[in-house]
Amino acid sequence: MKMPNLFQKSTLLAAATVSLAFTQVACNKTEKTDTTTSTTTTTTTTKDQAYDDYKNYVTTLESDVERGWDTTITDADQRMTQWKNDYETRRSAVAQYEGDFDENRRREYDSLQTRYSTAWAAREQQYNTWRQTHQGAGSVSKVDMSVYNESKIPSYTATNIRTAYEDFVKHVEANKANFSNDDWKIVDKYWSQLDDRKNAIQSQLSDKDKWEIAKAKTKYTTMKAGNKTGNTASNVGSDVKEVGKDVSNSKVGEATKDAGKAVGNTAKKAGQKVGEVFKDDKKDN
Template sequence: MLLGGTTFTSCNQAQKQEVSADSDQAYNDFKTFVSDTEAKVDAVANEAEADYDRETAQLKSDFDAKVASVDKYADQYDEARRQEIELLRTRYTTAYDKREMTWKNRPGATAAMTGTASAGAMTMGKYYKPTSPASRVTAANARQTYEAFVNDIKANEDKYDINDWRNINAEWRALDEAYDQVKKDIPARDLAEIQKEKLKYAAFKSYDKAEARAAQGADATERGAENVAAETQDERSAVGRAASNTASDVKDAGKKVGGAVKGAFKEAKSEVKNTDND
């Protein structure tokens, strides 16, 4: 009996050591991946478009795989390690954004970008530069993508003119469309946080766009003023749809985690109210 007990204890200890080694490996692999991504940011300026597109797709796939690996051992990590992993996520998002901007600003790209903007009838505003968040959103990084987008827009909202807001809104719609494609694979906790970001964005965007229109109204013709009024009404409807869609997503997520998500929705509504009062 003693021998059997010793063997059993020994097996358990070996299994724990194996899990610990695997969790450390997952973390180290993710850390190396992020560092490699950061190191290669500037190199894309000299790449062919086909190579850039292929590497971008590979980056998304590898990121999802690395995140899935560390998430597998989430319960094994202490708080310090979990914070390190969150920092790695942020570093990756920053590196990805920088990589994308390096590509867009590469030598010889100006003409191509101008043609694309003309084809899409995009009029650049005074401050906002499109970043295409929809092009990089995945189930693993959706929460970070929404949070980064909303925080950036909120931080600079006083600088935007009406054309900035039109371009921001176009990118937001594209992000929502991309989100809908991966929503079913997003963890319930992240879904709840994304809904909070949607409500915050809908609230301050509608208010600030109205202010931007008012500032430009003095130069509007009578016909232009009518268009501004119609567009403002469209925005009010859009906010209503955002709230409705948010409630629907929270309800779906609630099937997974119940009260936790409902609580997050209440917190989101409270944050929106505070945003309106700012």
């Protein structure tokens, strides 16, 4: 009778145990890896997600603007700031993928940026109208000047500086009637620094961007010239005074001044002669 090989059985049992343990560890490791991968996938914003978020934001803003201003709002200033920040967040998210856009998406993206600028200008007009109607004229500033934050200018690149110009012009156009002389100084300073930034990256701009920026500059220059002395009722008196100074310091002003002196001297001499005539007649009599 053949005796069972206990040593062989023990060896096989140990091997099976080790194999089972290894398989369990491998499964656990795989499950952990899969979980990590799944979590990463759900928290990462893809190119399509970023683009869809941007597109949906613009579409939603347009619809909201069409509905008009919500007169029940009590935190209008904060909401305007939040809406602007929300847009900048979405635009920054999609901007990193601009180089990967095909021609169709590029055209649609350009259109979305233009649509946003138009909608935001309308929203600012609604906001300013509401503030003038529901808040005292002297209680708050007429225009939100926080958009002219010079600290963000250095961050503009060849991919978004054209939009910065267009947004700037839209905002000026929407608020020019309410700018004070001090506001115009802030606007002009921001414009100057924006121009400096554009010049620094000029070689990176496409011909189309250069053309659109040139159009924006022409529009701003026209608006600035038309509103150089301000156009609100409260500034009319001071504006006329400033114009008067300009005239008085010009050659025309000097000529007018000199002509006035000449007329005055002539009248004075004529008066003296008439006086002398009457004096002589009196003596003769």
